[in-house]
Amino acid sequence: MVYLQRHLRLTNLSYIQKSNFAVWAKIHAFCLLLVVMAGCIGSTTTTVQLSPASRAELDAILNTLQARYDLTGSLKITRMMVTIEEAERSEELRELLWYKKSENGGELLHIQALGGMNEPRGIAIANQDKNQFLLRLVNEQKAYLGPLSDGVLREIFGVNLRVSDVLSAIFANPFLDGRTADFISVESSGAKSIIKRPGVQTGYVETITLFIREDEPRVTEWQIHDENGTLQQHATFADYREVSGILRPHKVEIERPLEQTRVAVKIAKVELNVEMSDSKFDPEPFLGEDVEIIPLSELRE
Incomplete structure (x- = not known):
């Protein structure tokens, strides 16, 4: 997260304006991009061959998680509070979020900070169909x-980022x-399963913790350690509830210890598979004549 302060400061703003913009940029980087370390797969970590029984048990979990994604054509969050803690500072923002799989199969995302x-203070749109980021x-x-x-x-935010994140x-x-x-490794004890897999960066290890309740898997933790065993990122997912028959977490926290940064998201109202037009994710309405359009590449400067 500290990368964003370095890259996104505007020189002609007051301290308060700088603070607001830095906070807004941080949370949208989280919501849009998730600062999971990603990159070229090339891990040298030793893997194991699972037994047929363990593989079948794991596949059942993975298939359920995949089905939740497949069954969600759109998502609308109209009540969401986001808290950002960095060192000794803490900021809170209200957010709106819209997500949709487009008619062409692309991923569309629109977030507003209030x-x-x-009133909208900041808007971020990621449109895979148009290959645009606003x-x-x-x-x-x-x-x-x-x-x-x-x-x-990757150049703007200082970490490797993928759409899948x-x-x-x-x-x-x-x-x-x-x-x-x-x-x-894949270890199970009662309702709890701990899965370890190679990270996408060489030498990194990801540890994913799940609990099975009423035959429904819940991902509760996702940790990423580097090649030295240092914790780079710790994500938690909690307060699972059914929304339109699909189980979803309503609390998400992501902590990056080395940067002394923690982001906590609390969702109060979410709707799934509601009608929404692809035009909701069109950047053009936000690019009026009175708006200065700056190439995204200039955020690197």
């Missing part, structure tokens, strides 16, 4: 616009990127 009177600062009459590519995002955060499913073949 001000004290519930970062709109309402008060500043500025919009950052550029291609939605892993390369550009976004989906993993929204659906509390670390397996949406398709890495379901190689595992370091």
Whole structure:
């Protein structure tokens, strides 16, 4: 998260304006991109061959998690509080979120950060169909616009980022990127299962904890350690409830100890599979004549 403060500060703003923008940028980086460390797969960690019984048990869990994603065509969150803690500072924001699988099969995401009177203060749109990423600062009459590519995002935010990491955060499913073949270990004790697999960065290890209740798996923890065993990121998912027959967490926390940063999300109202037009995710309405459009690449400067 500290990368965002370094990359996104605007030189002509007051301290308060800098603070608000930094906070807004941080939370949208989390919601849109999830700062899971990602990159080229090349792990040298030793994996094991699961027994047929263990593989079948694991596949049943993975299939259930995948089904929750497959059955969610759209998602709308109209009451969400996000708390950001960094070192000794703490900020709280209200957010709105819309997600949809487009008619063309792309992933669409629209997030708004609200001000004290519930007015939009910041808007972020990720449109896979149009290969566009918009970062709109309402008060500043500025919009950052550029291609939605892993390369550009990596340069801007200082960490490797993938679209699959976004989906993993929204659906509390670390397996949406398709890495379901190689595992370091799979241990089960009663309702609890602990799965370890190679990370996407060489030498990294991911530990995923699940609980099975009423035949429904719940991902509760997702830890990422580097090649030295240092905890890089710890995500927790809690307060699972059924929404339109699909089990979802209503509390998500992500902590990055080395950066002394913690992001906590509490969802009060979420709707699934509601009608929404693809136009909801079109950046054009937010690019009026009075808006200064700045190439997304300039956020690197």
